[in-house]
Amino acid sequence: MNITISRCRILGNLYHSRSTNLVLGQYSNGNNAIISKNWFSSGGFITADNPSYIGIAGLNFNVSNNILNGTIAYLNNSVISNNTFFSTSTNGNILNCNGSTISNNIFDSRSVGTGTFQFASNGTGNTISNNLCTSIAGNPTGNGNIAFADATTLFAISSPYTTGPILEANFQLAAGSPAIGIGTGGTNAGAFGGVNPYLLSGLPPNPIITNFTTTGVGNSTTPLSVSVTVRGNN
Numbered sequence: 001m002n003i004t005i006s007r008c009r010i011l012g013n014l015y016h017s018r019s020t021n022l023v024l025g026q027y028s029n030g031n032n033a034i035i036s037k038n039w040f041s042s043g044g045f046i047t048a049d050n051p052s053y054i055g056i057a058g059l060n061f062n063v064s065n066n067i068l069n070g071t072i073a074y075l076n077n078s079v080i081s082n083n084t085f086f087s088t089s090t091n092g093n094i095l096n097c098n099g100s101t102i103s104n105n106i107f108d109s110r111s112v113g114t115g116t117f118q119f120a121s122n123g124t125g126n127t128i129s130n131n132l133c134t135s136i137a138g139n140p141t142g143n144g145n146i147a148f149a150d151a152t153t154l155f156a157i158s159s160p161y162t163t164g165p166i167l168e169a170n171f172q173l174a175a176g177s178p179a180i181g182i183g184t185g186g187t188n189a190g191a192f193g194g195v196n197p198y199l200l201s202g203l204p205p206n207p208i209i210t211n212f213t214t215t216g217v218g219n220s221t222t223p224l225s226v227s228v229t230v231r232g233n234n
Helices: none
Strands: 004-006 009-015 017-021 026-029 034-036 039-047 062-064 079-081 101-103 127-129 132-134 146-149 208-214 226-231
Touching: none
Parallel strands: 004 034, 009 039, 034 062, 062 079, 079 101, 101 127, 132 146
Antiparallel strands: 017 026, 208 226
């Protein structure tokens, strides 16, 4: 398929499959897709196959730096990294994914309590490392995975999906967040971490000046000193 979906707000679920014969249950599934820096504010079930039928799971997906309300399923040989799951499922957030790299993700389990788990047991051959989940022993032990993180100190808003409107900015990491520096190579976990972090919507796709100061005046003998701070938004 070779499709890229980036910097979108998606209300609902995203299915990467096309039925060629619904009666026989034959599917043509998407491969080589990049799903990056999207906000799944309602729904958030990413799948390359319809669970109601037996099909071929999607291959070589890169699902990274998304904010998700839900689950990623039926992906093989894929990369699932630096995503923030703010609504967990009792069936797990990563379902039927095999041979994939799952790293640097945040799983906030507060919406379903302390007894759920994050990774379904039917996934095999995955490399799972440097993930963080809250109030639950949901991550495999070792490999930099963290369980029972303090949810109230995780994000910029202590309860980002129950206090006021649910905004993407709520899921930025708080100062001193337990997700800071726990990712691969000392990077931050979650959508706003890694080498290609999530970008807030409404910002121009070019560098912007965040601070500009001068000494006020200058002349041929006394130069004007200028200090400019620029942030890239690409």
